[in-house]
Amino acid sequence: MKSPLTLMAATLLAATLAVPAMADTSGKKIALSNGYAGNSWRQSMLQSWARIGNQAIADKVVAAADAFTTAAREAPQQAAQIQNLILQGYDAIVVNALSPDALNGAVKQACDAGIVVVAFDGLVTEPCAYKVTVDLAETYGAEQVRQMAKRLPKGGNILYIRGVAGTSIDDEITKGVLREIEKFPNMKIVSTVHGDWDQTTAQKAVTGVLPSLPQIDGIIDQGGDGYGTAEAFRSAGRPLPVIMLGNRKDELVWWKQQIKEKGDYDTWSASEAPGMGTFAFWVAQQILDGKDVPKEVPMGILYVDKETLDAQIAATPDGGVANVEYSQDDVVKAIAAVKK
Amino acid sequence: MTALRREFFAKPWIWSFMGAVLVFMVSLAFTGGAGAGGMAVAALSLAAFAVVVGLGQMFVISLGPGNVDLSLPANIGLASAVAMKIMGGSDAWILAGILAACAGGLAIGLANYWLIRALRIPPIIATLSMSFIVQSIDIAYGRGLQVKPPPAFADFTDWRLLGIPVFVLLVIAITVVAAIALDRTLYGRSVLAIGQNMRAAWLAGVKVERIRCFTYGLCGLLGGLNGALLAAYFRGSSVDIGNEYLLASIAVVVIGGTSVAGGRANVPGLWGAALFLVLLQIMLNTFGADASVRLVTTGLVIIAVITAAGGRRQLR
CATH class of the missing domain: 3.40.50.2300 (Response regulator)
Structure with missing residues (x-):
C-alpha cells in the first residue's frame, strides 16, 4: 500500500x-x-x-x-x-x-x-x-618564461617588471622567473624595474628606464602592469614587444585591439x-x-588565452x-x- | 664676480637644479649617452605632476608652522574618477570633466579649511581625516574601477611642441603665474606675511582667514586638476593614482627651498626638486639597483641636497 x-x-x-x-x-x-x-x-x-x-x-x-x-x-x-x-x-x-x-x-x-x-x-x-x-613560482613565474620562450623561439631581450619589493608574492614569482630563464640561454633579462602591480607605477618606471635600453623583445611581469607598460612603449614610439598580461579588463581589451589592428598579437595572460x-x-x-x-x-x-579571450572580456566588468x-x-x- | 657667485649660490632653488643635472649626467654616463632626449622628456612629464600639487602644497606650507594638506592623494584619486566618469569616454565632455574634477578638489580644500577654522582641528589631523572620508567616497563612487579617458584627452598628453609635451608647457605657464602671484600680488605677499607671523599680519590689516581659506581651496583645486591630468596621462583613473603625491608634494616643496616653518616660498625650486626626484628614480632604475639599495640611496641623496641647501642659507 x-x-x-x-x-x-x-x-x-x-x-x-x-x-x-x-x-x-x-x-x-x-x-x-x-x-x-x-x-x-x-x-x-x-x-x-x-x-x-x-x-x-x-x-x-x-x-x-x-x-x-x-x-x-x-x-x-x-x-x-x-x-x-x-x-x-x-x-x-x-x-x-x-x-x-x-x-x-x-x-x-x-x-x-x-x-x-x-x-x-x-x-x-x-x-x-x-x-x-x-605555487606562484611555478604556475606563474616559471610558466611565464616558458610561454615567452614559445613566442620568442630565437630568444631576445627581456624587461622584467617586478611587484612590490619585499613582499612574499614578488619574491616567489621572481624565484620562478629566474630559475626557469636559466634554461633558455638565448633570453636575457636586460633590465628590472618595480611596477608594484599597478599600471600607473609601471608606466612611470618603464617610461623612465626605456630611453636607455636596447631593443626589448619581451616583457615578463607580475600582472596589473601590462597596460601601463604598453602605454610607456607607445608614448616613447618604440616597437611593441610581447607583453605578458595579468587578466585585467583593460589588458584583455588592449590585447583584443592589438589582434584587430595588427592581424595577430600572440601573448598570454594569467592571474590569481x-x-x-x-x-x-x-x-x-x-x-x-x-x-x-x-x-x-x-x-x-x-589563465586566459586567445580562445577564451572574448568570453572573458564579456564576463569581466570595466576596470x-x-x-x-x-x-x-x-x-x-x-x-x-x-x-x- | 665673487659677489655674483655668492648671490647665485644663495638662491635656495639652485641646489635642487644642480642635483637634477648631476643625477642626469650620472645616468647618461652609465648608458654612454644613449637615450638622453627620451630620458629628459620622460623626466619633464613625470615631474610636471609633482609640480602641480607641489604648488598648492607650497602655498599651504607657507602659511606657517603646522599648515599642510595631507588630503591630496585621496583628492587626486577621487578627481581622477570624477573626471573620467563625467567624460564617459566622450570628447565633448572633456572640459566638463576637468571642471568637475577642479570643483571637487576645490570643495575638498574648502572643507579642509572649514574643519581647521570652525572645529579648530590642527591642519595635519583635519586634512588626514578628510583624506579618509574622501577615499571612502572614491571607493564607493569609483568602485575601484579604472575608467578610460576619451581619445582626444588621452592624445593631448602626447602632443609635443619643439619636442616638449604641451601639458608640460602648460604646467610651466601655471608655475610662472604662481611665481608672479607670490612675488607681486597682494595675495602672495599676504600668504608670506601670515607665514612669518600671523598675529603681526592680522594687526597689519591682512585678511588672515580669507587668505587661509583661499589657500586651502587653491591647493584642493590643484589636486583636482592633477587628478584629471594623471588619469589622461596614465590612461585611466584609479583610487591609488595619487598615493605617491602625499610625500612627493611635501618633498618638492622642501627640497625646492621653501621654508617648512612658513613665510618663505620658492616656485622655481619646485621644478628643480621634482626633476631631481624623478631623475633619481630613473637613474636607480637604469642602474638596475636592488629595491633596498634604491630606497637607501633615495633617502641619503635627499638628505645631502637639503643639507647643502640649508647650510648655505644659514651662512647668509
Missing part, C-alpha cells in the same frame, strides 16, 4: 540523503576578514564572496557568510577586527591578511576559541590556520582570480563539515579583473588531490 504521503516522505528522505554534507553545516556562521577594498581585485573578491555566500545561505549550506573590511589598510585594525569576530561567535573566519605575522596573535586566539581560520591571498604564518596556497575567496569559503565549510582537510590546500591560477568563482565540488576535488 503506497499512499501519496509515504511516497512524499520517501522522496524527501531520498533528497536529504543525496546531500548529506549540507545538513551538518547549515547552522554554521562563516566570516570574511578583509583589510582593503580600494582596488578592482578586492572589489571583485567581495562581490564573488557575497554571491557564493548568499547562494550557500539560500541553499541552507551555512547560516551566515558575512564580509568585514577594515576602515584603514592597517594590520592592527585587522587584528582587532578578528578579535571582534571571535566575540561575535563565528564558527569560521576566512582571512585575507594585511600582514603575514602581525595577525598571528589574533589568529591564535581564534583557534584557541575553537574557531576554524582559513587564510588566502594574504597568508598568515600562524601554524594553526589553514591556508589556500598558490579574485574568486579565490570563494575557494577559501568552501575550504572553511569542508572543515566545519568535519572533513579531513590538509593544512595547505593548493589552488591553480586562472575589473577576469574572475572565476569556485564551487564546493572544485574544493572537494582539490582536497582529494592533495591526499593522493
Whole structure:
C-alpha cells in the first residue's frame, strides 16, 4: 500500500540523503576578514564572496557568510577586527591578511576559541590556520618564461617588471622567473624595474628606464602592469614587444585591439582570480563539515588565452579583473588531490 | 664676480637644479649617452605632476608652522574618477570633466579649511581625516574601477611642441603665474606675511582667514586638476593614482627651498626638486639597483641636497 504521503516522505528522505554534507553545516556562521577594498581585485573578491555566500545561505549550506573590511589598510585594525569576530561567535573566519605575522596573535586566539581560520591571498604564518596556497613560482613565474620562450623561439631581450619589493608574492614569482630563464640561454633579462602591480607605477618606471635600453623583445611581469607598460612603449614610439598580461579588463581589451589592428598579437595572460575567496569559503565549510582537510590546500591560477579571450572580456566588468568563482565540488576535488 | 657667485649660490632653488643635472649626467654616463632626449622628456612629464600639487602644497606650507594638506592623494584619486566618469569616454565632455574634477578638489580644500577654522582641528589631523572620508567616497563612487579617458584627452598628453609635451608647457605657464602671484600680488605677499607671523599680519590689516581659506581651496583645486591630468596621462583613473603625491608634494616643496616653518616660498625650486626626484628614480632604475639599495640611496641623496641647501642659507 503506497499512499501519496509515504511516497512524499520517501522522496524527501531520498533528497536529504543525496546531500548529506549540507545538513551538518547549515547552522554554521562563516566570516570574511578583509583589510582593503580600494582596488578592482578586492572589489571583485567581495562581490564573488557575497554571491557564493548568499547562494550557500539560500541553499541552507551555512547560516551566515558575512564580509568585514577594515576602515584603514592597517594590520592592527585587522587584528582587532578578528578579535571582534571571535566575540561575535563565528564558527569560521576566512582571512585575507594585511600582514603575514602581525595577525598571528589574533589568529591564535581564534583557534584557541575553537574557531576554524582559513587564510588566502594574504597568508598568515600562524601554524594553526589553514591556508589556500598558490605555487606562484611555478604556475606563474616559471610558466611565464616558458610561454615567452614559445613566442620568442630565437630568444631576445627581456624587461622584467617586478611587484612590490619585499613582499612574499614578488619574491616567489621572481624565484620562478629566474630559475626557469636559466634554461633558455638565448633570453636575457636586460633590465628590472618595480611596477608594484599597478599600471600607473609601471608606466612611470618603464617610461623612465626605456630611453636607455636596447631593443626589448619581451616583457615578463607580475600582472596589473601590462597596460601601463604598453602605454610607456607607445608614448616613447618604440616597437611593441610581447607583453605578458595579468587578466585585467583593460589588458584583455588592449590585447583584443592589438589582434584587430595588427592581424595577430600572440601573448598570454594569467592571474590569481579574485574568486579565490570563494575557494577559501568552501575550504572553511569542508572543515566545519568535519572533513579531513590538509593544512595547505593548493589552488591553480586562472589563465586566459586567445580562445577564451572574448568570453572573458564579456564576463569581466570595466576596470575589473577576469574572475572565476569556485564551487564546493572544485574544493572537494582539490582536497582529494592533495591526499593522493 | 665673487659677489655674483655668492648671490647665485644663495638662491635656495639652485641646489635642487644642480642635483637634477648631476643625477642626469650620472645616468647618461652609465648608458654612454644613449637615450638622453627620451630620458629628459620622460623626466619633464613625470615631474610636471609633482609640480602641480607641489604648488598648492607650497602655498599651504607657507602659511606657517603646522599648515599642510595631507588630503591630496585621496583628492587626486577621487578627481581622477570624477573626471573620467563625467567624460564617459566622450570628447565633448572633456572640459566638463576637468571642471568637475577642479570643483571637487576645490570643495575638498574648502572643507579642509572649514574643519581647521570652525572645529579648530590642527591642519595635519583635519586634512588626514578628510583624506579618509574622501577615499571612502572614491571607493564607493569609483568602485575601484579604472575608467578610460576619451581619445582626444588621452592624445593631448602626447602632443609635443619643439619636442616638449604641451601639458608640460602648460604646467610651466601655471608655475610662472604662481611665481608672479607670490612675488607681486597682494595675495602672495599676504600668504608670506601670515607665514612669518600671523598675529603681526592680522594687526597689519591682512585678511588672515580669507587668505587661509583661499589657500586651502587653491591647493584642493590643484589636486583636482592633477587628478584629471594623471588619469589622461596614465590612461585611466584609479583610487591609488595619487598615493605617491602625499610625500612627493611635501618633498618638492622642501627640497625646492621653501621654508617648512612658513613665510618663505620658492616656485622655481619646485621644478628643480621634482626633476631631481624623478631623475633619481630613473637613474636607480637604469642602474638596475636592488629595491633596498634604491630606497637607501633615495633617502641619503635627499638628505645631502637639503643639507647643502640649508647650510648655505644659514651662512647668509
